[in-house]
Amino acid sequence: MAEHEHEHVRVAVVGSGFGGLGAAVRLRREGVTDFVVLERADSVGGTWRDNSYPGCACDVPSHLYSFSFAPNPDWPRTFSGQEHIRAYLEHVTDVFRLRPHIRFNSEVKKMTWDGEKLRWDIETTSGSLSADVVVSATGPLSDPKIPDIPGLDSFPGKVFHSARWDHDYDLRGKRVAMVGTGASAIQIVPVIQPVAQKVTLFQRTPPWVMPRVDRAISGAERALHRALPFTTQARRGLLWGLRELQVQAFTKHPNELGLIEKLAKQNMARAIKDPSLRAKLTPDYRLGCKRVLLSSEYYPALARPNVDLVASGLTEVRGSTLVAADGSEAEVDAIVFGTGFHVTDMPIADRVVGADGRTLAESWKGGMEALRGASAAGFPNWMTIIGPNTGLGNSSMILMIESQLNYMADFVRQLDVLGGRAALDARPAAVQAWNHRVQERMKRTVWNTGGCTSWYLDANGRNTTIWPGTTSEFRRATRRVDLSEYELLRVPADSKAEVTA
Numbered sequence: 117m118a119e120h121e122h123e124h125v126r127v128a129v130v131g132s133g134f135g136g137l138g139a140a141v142r143l144r145r146e147g148v149t150d151f152v153v154l155e156r157a158d159s160v161g162g163t164w165r166d167n168s169y170p171g172c173a174c175d176v177p178s179h180l181y182s183f184s185f186a187p188n189p190d191w192p193r194t195f196s197g198q199e200h201i202r203a204y205l206e207h208v209t210d211v212f213r214l215r216p217h218i219r220f221n222s223e224v225k226k227m228t229w230d231g232e233k234l235r236w237d238i239e240t241t242s243g244s245l246s247a248d249v250v251v252s253a254t255g256p257l258s259d260p261k262i263p264d265i266p267g268l269d270s271f272p273g274k275v276f277h278s279a280r281w282d283h284d285y286d287l288r289g290k291r292v293a294m295v296g297t298g299a300s301a302i303q304i305v306p307v308i309q310p311v312a313q314k315v316t317l318f319q320r321t322p323p324w325v326m327p328r329v330d331r332a333i334s335g336a337e338r339a340l341h342r343a344l345p346f347t348t349q350a351r352r353g354l355l356w357g358l359r360e361l362q363v364q365a366f367t368k369h370p371n372e373l374g375l376i377e378k379l380a381k382q383n384m385a386r387a388i389k390d391p392s393l394r395a396k397l398t399p400d401y402r403l404g405c406k407r408v409l410l411s412s413e414y415y416p417a418l419a420r421p422n423v424d425l426v427a428s429g430l431t432e433v434r435g436s437t438l439v440a441a442d443g444s445e446a447e448v449d450a451i452v453f454g455t456g457f458h459v460t461d462m463p464i465a466d467r468v469v470g471a472d473g474r475t476l477a478e479s480w481k482g483g484m485e486a487l488r489g490a491s492a493a494g495f496p497n498w499m500t501i502i503g504p505n506t507g508l509g510n511s512s513m514i515l516m517i518e519s520q521l522n523y524m525a526d527f528v529r530q531l532d533v534l535g536g537r538a539a540l541d542a543r544p545a546a547v548q549a550w551n552h553r554v555q556e557r558m559k560r561t562v563w564n565t566g567g568c569t570s571w572y573l574d575a576n577g578r579n580t581t582i583w584p585g586t587t588s589e590f591r592r593a594t595r596r597v598d599l600s601e602y603e604l605l606r607v608p609a610d611s612k613a614e615v616t617a
Contacts, residue, residue, distance in 0.1 A: 122244065122245075123243075123245040123246075124235070124245065124246045124247070125150050125151055125152050125245060125246075125247050125248075126148055126150040126151055126247065126248050126249065126528075127143055127148060127150070127151035127152075127247060127248065127249045127250075127251060127528065128151065128152055128154060128236065128238055128245065128247035128249070128250050128251070129143075129151060129152070129153045129154065129250075129251045129253060130153075130154050130224055130250065130251070130252045130253060130254055130464070131153075131154075131155065131162060131252070131253040131254045131255060131258070132153050132155040132160040132161070132162060132205075132209075132218060132253075133160075133161060133162020133163055133164065133165075133205070133253065133255050133258075134162065134183075134205070134255075134513070134514060134517055135162070135253030135255055135501035135502055135517050135520075136153055136155070136162070136251075136253035136501070137153075137160060137205060137208055137209060137212075137214060138183060138253075138501070138514075138517050138518065138521050139153075139251045139253055139501060139521060139524060140153050140212070140214045140217055140218075141183075141185065141186075141208070141212045141214070142521040142524065142525050143525075143528070144212065144213075144214075145525075146525050146528060146529065148528060151217060152217055152218075152219055152245070152247075153214065153217050153218040153219065154219050154222045154223075154224055154238070154240055155218055155219065155220050155221075155222060156221070156222065156223035156224070156241070157220065157221070158220045158221055159206075159220070160205055160206060160209050160218065161202045161205050161206070162205075162255055162258065163255055163257045163258060163279075164198055164201045164202045164205060165202055165205075166258070166279050166280070167198060167257075167278065167279050167281075167300070168198060168199075168281055168283070169278045169279075169281040169300060169303070169304055170281075170303075170304060170307040170308065171303035171304055171306060171307040172197065172198035172300070172303060173195055173196060173197045173198060173303060174195055174196050174197075174198075174201060175195065175299065175328070175409070175410045176195075176511070176512045176513075177194055177195060177355050178191035178193065178194060178195065178196040178200075178333075179191060179348060179351045179352045179355060180352055180355040180356055180359075180511070180512040180514070180515075181196065181201070181512050181513075181514055182204060182514060183208065183514060183518065184352070184514075184518060186207075186208050186211065186212075187341075187345065187348045187349065187352070188204055188207075188348075189338055189341030189342045189345070189348050190338050190341075190342070191333055191338075192332060192333060193330055193331065193332055193333060194329070194330055194331055194333060195328065195330045195410075219240070219242060221241065221242055222240040222241060222242040222243075223240060223241045224238060224239070224240050224464070224467055225239045225240060225241065225467060226238070226239045226467050226469065227239075227250060227467060227468045227469065227498075228469040229469065229470050229471050229495065229496060229498070230246070231471055231605075231608075232607070232608060233246075233537075233607070234248070234496070234497070234537045234538070234539045234605060234606075234607055235247060235248055235497075236248075236249075236250045236497065236498065238250070248497060248531070248539075249497045249498075249499070249527070249528060249531070250497065250498045250499070251499050251500075251501060251524055252464055252468070252498065252499065252500045252501065253500075253501040253502070254462065254463075254464045255502055256457060256458075256459040256462065256502055256507065256581070257279075257457045257459070258457065258463075259457055259458045259463045260277040260278075260279045260280060260453075260455075260456075260457055260458075261455055261456050261457055261458050262277055262453050262455060263295075263430075263453070263455055265430055265431070265432065265433055266431075266432050266433070267432050267433035267434055267435075268433045268451075270433065270435065271433050271435070271436070271451065272435065272436055273436060273448065273449045273450050273451065274449070274450040274451070275450070275451045275453070276451075276452060276453070277452075277453045277454075277455070278300040278301070278304060278452060278453065278454045279300075279457070285450065287308050287311055287312050287450065288311045288312070289311075289312070289313050290312055290313060290449040290450050291312070291313050291314045291316070291446075291447060291448045291449045291450070292308060292312045292314070292315050292316070292448060292449065292450045292451075292452060293315075293316045293317075293318065293430070293438050293446060293448040293450070293451045293452065294308075294315060294316070294317045294318065294452050294454060295318045295430050295451060295452065295453045295454065295455060296318070296319075296320075296453065296454035296455045296456070297317065297319040297320075297321070297322065297323055297454075298323065298407070298409070298454055298455075298456060298571075299407060299409055300454040301317070301454035302323065302325060302409050302411045302414040303411065304452065304454060305317060305414060305417050305418070305423070306411070306413035306414055306416070306417040309417040309420055309422065309423055312422065313422065314422050314423075314424065314448075315422060315423045315424070316423075316424045316426060316438070316446040316448060317418070317423065317424070317425050317426065318426050318428065318429060318430045318438070318440060319396070319425060319426065319427050319428070320428070320429040321399070321401075321406070321568065321569075322396065322397045322398060322399045322427075323399065323406060323407075323408075323409045324377070324380050324399050324403045324404075324406070324408050324409065325380060325383065325384070325408075325409045325410070325411055325414055325415065326376075326379070326380055326383060326408055326409070326410055327383050327410070327411075327412045328410040328411050328412045328413075329412075330412075356511070356512075356515065356587070359510055359511040359512075359587075360511070360586050360587065360588060362510055363510065363511075363585070363586045365404075365562075366404050366509055366510055366561060366562050366563070367557070367560070367561045367562075367584050367585060368560060368561075370402055370404065370560075370561070370562035370565055370566060373402055373403045373404055373562065376403055377402075377403045380403060381398065383415070384397060384398070384415055386415075387415035387416045387418075387419055388415050388418065388419055389419070390419070393418065393419070393425060396425055396427040397415070397418070397425070399568075400567070401566050401567040401568035402562050402565070402566035402567060402568075403562075403566075404509060404510070404562040404563070404566060405562050405563060405565075405566025405567060405568035405570060406566075406568050406570040406571075406572075407509060407570070408509075408510070424446070426440045426442070426444055426446065427442070428440040428441040428442040428444065429441045433451075436448060436449070438451070456571050457571075459571050459572075459581055460483075460484060460571070460572075460573070460574035460575070460580050460581060461477070461574070461575075462476075462477075462484070464476075465477035465480055465484075468495065468498065470492075470494040470495040470496075470498075471494050471495070471496060471541065472494055474494070476492060476495060479492060479493075479494060479495075480492075482576065483574050483576055483578045483580050484503075484504035484574065484580040485504055485547055485548075485551045485580070486500060486503040486504045486505075486542075486547065487542040487546050487547045487550050487601060488523060488550060488593055488594050489502075489503040489504060489505055489506035489516075489520060489583070489590075489594070490503055490520060490523055490524070490527075490594070491527075491540075491541075491542035491547070491602070492542060492547070493541065493542045493543065493544040493546075493547045494541065494544075495541070495542075496539035496540060496541035496605055497531070497539045497540060497541075499520075499523075499524055499527060501517055501520045501521070501524070502516070502517060502520070503520070504551075504580045504581075505551075505554050505579075505580060505581065505582065505583055505584075506520065506583055506590070507572070507581040507582045507583060508582065508583060508587070509562075509563060509572075509582055511587055512587075515587040515591075516583065516587060516590060518591075519587070519590050519591040519593075519594045520594060522591070522594055522595055523594040523595075523596075523597060526595075526596050526597045527540065527597050530597050530599060534604065536606070536607075537606065537607045538604060538605065538606060539604075539605040540597075540599070540602040540603070540604060540605070541602060541603045541605055542601060542602055542603075543601055543602060543603055546600075546601035546602070554583075554584060555578070555579075557584040557585065558579050558582075558584045561579075561582070561584050563579050563582050563584075564579055
């Protein structure tokens with residue numbers, strides 16, 4: 117790819133999951149064709165490419181977990197499996213003719229702001245380029261987190277993370293340890309339980325689990341959606357509206373969630389007859405504080421005789437023996453980590469060097485902050501999709517992504533209106549004001565008051581992940597770029613640097 121070595125583009129998008137592909141489609145719709153999508157892997161899909169573990173599926177209904185501008189009338193189930201979502205993203209890539217813009221096997225090693233030329237210099241594993249604007253869509257669920265367990269290096273068996281599933285390793289007849297009880301683990305356990313000799317589940321904190329009301333979407337329904345596209349929109353609208361109505365309970369009235377907790381306990385009691393196991397599986401925090409999980413197979417799998425629940429975290433590995441915090445031990449052949457991702461410490465932040473020579477990671481040392489979830493002070497013309505405080509606890513992230521794409525589109529439009537070499541840098545006061553509002557609203561939400569420690573919270577205990585409101589409020593807040601919240605930068609008058617147009 118030597119021909120790309122000194123190339124300059126209007127926009128560089130990083131990542132080709134929902135955020136990156138959405139940004140690419142939106143740029144083309146805005147008439148911007150001078151852009152590239154930098155993807156570290158050899159295919160599109162992001163987290164839906166990486167997570168191919170058995171049982172992997174979405175916990176948001178299919179018709180809501182897709183782009184509004186690319187409806188799919190042919191979803192086979194109400195909740196889609198990983199392979200269908202990945203196929204959908206491949207389809208979007210082809211329908212919107214994005215492949216010519218995508219550079220595969222091009223991991224970003226470093227992005228440095230050049231204040232003289234008002235551009236980003238980008239080093240990738242396939243060469244270097246520069247861009248006026250960078251849209252970072254690396255996503256919060258992209259880099260797996262494996263805890264530092266003493267003795268893990270000496271484990272003689274197989275070890276892998278759920279997001280890096282080893283399909284060549286056969287779990288049949290094996291003694292398998294599943295570490296973690298989050299969204300991945302509750303999907304994996306019911307699939308591996310029937311084939312494994314034994315499954316030992318290490319649970320630090322029990323999750324709230326609700327039944328998953330999943331079913332096949334009939335051929336007649338799909339035919340209707342194909343023939344009358346407005347029925348697909350209506351279905352999406354209904355799913356969206358129901359979730360908007362639920363938001364108040366999570367954000368303003370967490371005590372109202374007690375009734376749903378009763379339903380969750382009834383769901384557990386139907387499958388788990390052993391009172392001691394039920395006690396281990398019953399959370400001691402408010403429903404919604406951690407992500408509410410959906411499964412109708414998890415509890416029945418735990419009731420099987422070849423599944424052992426250790427209500428304690430894994431603290432040490434001694435050869436083939438795993439030792440829990442409560443002192444209990446288990447002999448295993450394989451360890452599967454379902455321990456989540458680097459969410460509040462985005463790995464891309466170490467590779468982004470801003471106007472003052474500091475990395476984004478250094479700038480965010482006290483916690484991630486971005487204006488309207490997009491712009492960080494000191495990092496001109498750099499935007500993130502699914503940035504700080506844009507996550508959701510009860511609805512579809514695609515809704516938030518599309519709102520951020522509106523903001524990105526207006527950002528590029530404003531630069532065009534300003535003309536010449538220009539850059540917009542978020543004012544520190546604007547970033548602080550936005551984040552103060554967000555954190556004030558966060559104080560009464562279930563995520564902060566529910567009595568749990570979740571992956572939504574950073575090392576300082578601040579919730580830098582979740583948006584404490586409705587998707588409609590966020591859409592209003594990101595409809596347009598307010599230029600008063602930005603400082604306008606122009607090429608320095610004494611700069612003799614030659615700028616590549």
